[in-house]
Amino acid sequence: MGVTKADLRATILATRRASPPHEHDAEAHALVTHLATLVSDARTVCAYVPVGSEPGSTELVDALYRRGVRVLLPVARHDAAGVPLPLQWGEYRPAGLVDARFGLREPGPPWLAAEAIAEASMILVPALAVDRTGTRLGRGAGFYDRSLRLAAPGARIIAVVRDDELIDELPAEPHDIPMTHALTPRRGLVTLAKPVDKRE
Structure with a gap:
């Protein structure tokens, strides 16, 4: 039996938690240095506030905001049955974040619809x-799987990862929405290949 998604998640999370704070901070700063490449023509960007050992920091969100970009941040909610809903979005304002479930930080209301x-x-x-074909490994809740299908055609969908988290191959599922790019501290913006349609 091969390595499962649960195994991969556990291994990656353990490696992230073992990374010393100064290394995390240096990588977060490096991600910000790639902004010029990222937002040359972007007017609205959907971003997020990293928490815990996730790559990046609020510095990236603040830097986007200072460049005059409209930054939308996710708001995660479940329905009455506990099923994750597509993410709602709130406009970022400095000092306007509130504590939310799962240890997240999110904008206060009013919120915009998932669309x-x-x-x-x-x-x-x-x-x-x-991976190199754009398959993303998330935490398994399904918020982004439900949300990314609403993205505009042609939007750049960028997975933010550490350098060694851009790997050759991950297990893919039919509902996965492929990433178009990866953003890593040292490599910057990396274009990912479109996955081969095995039905052809």
């Missing part, structure tokens, strides 16, 4: 890993 993701030409997506 607001279609206004973004670039979507930064948290990931544990991504």
Whole structure:
């Protein structure tokens, strides 16, 4: 039996937690240095506030905001049955974040509908890993799987990962929405190959 997604998640999370704070901070700063490449023509960007050992920091969100970019941040909610809903979105304002479930930080209301993701030409997506064909390994809740299908055609969908989390191959499932790019501290923006359609 091969390595499962659960095994991969556990291994990557353990490696992230073992990374010393100074290394995490240096990588977060390096991600910000790639902004000029990212947002040359972007007016609206969907981003997120990293928490815990996730790559990046609020510095990236603040830097986007200072460049005059409209930054939309995700708001995660479940329905009455506990099923994750497509993400809603709130406009970022400095000092306007509130504590939310799962240890997240999110904008306060009012929130925009899930379809607001279609206004973004670039979507930064948290990931544990991504492979060369754009398959993303998330935490398994399914919020982004439900949300990214609403993105505009042609939007850049960018998985933010550490350098060693851009790997050759991950197990893919039919509902996965492929990433178009990866963003890593040392490599910057990496274009990912479109997955081969095995039905052809």
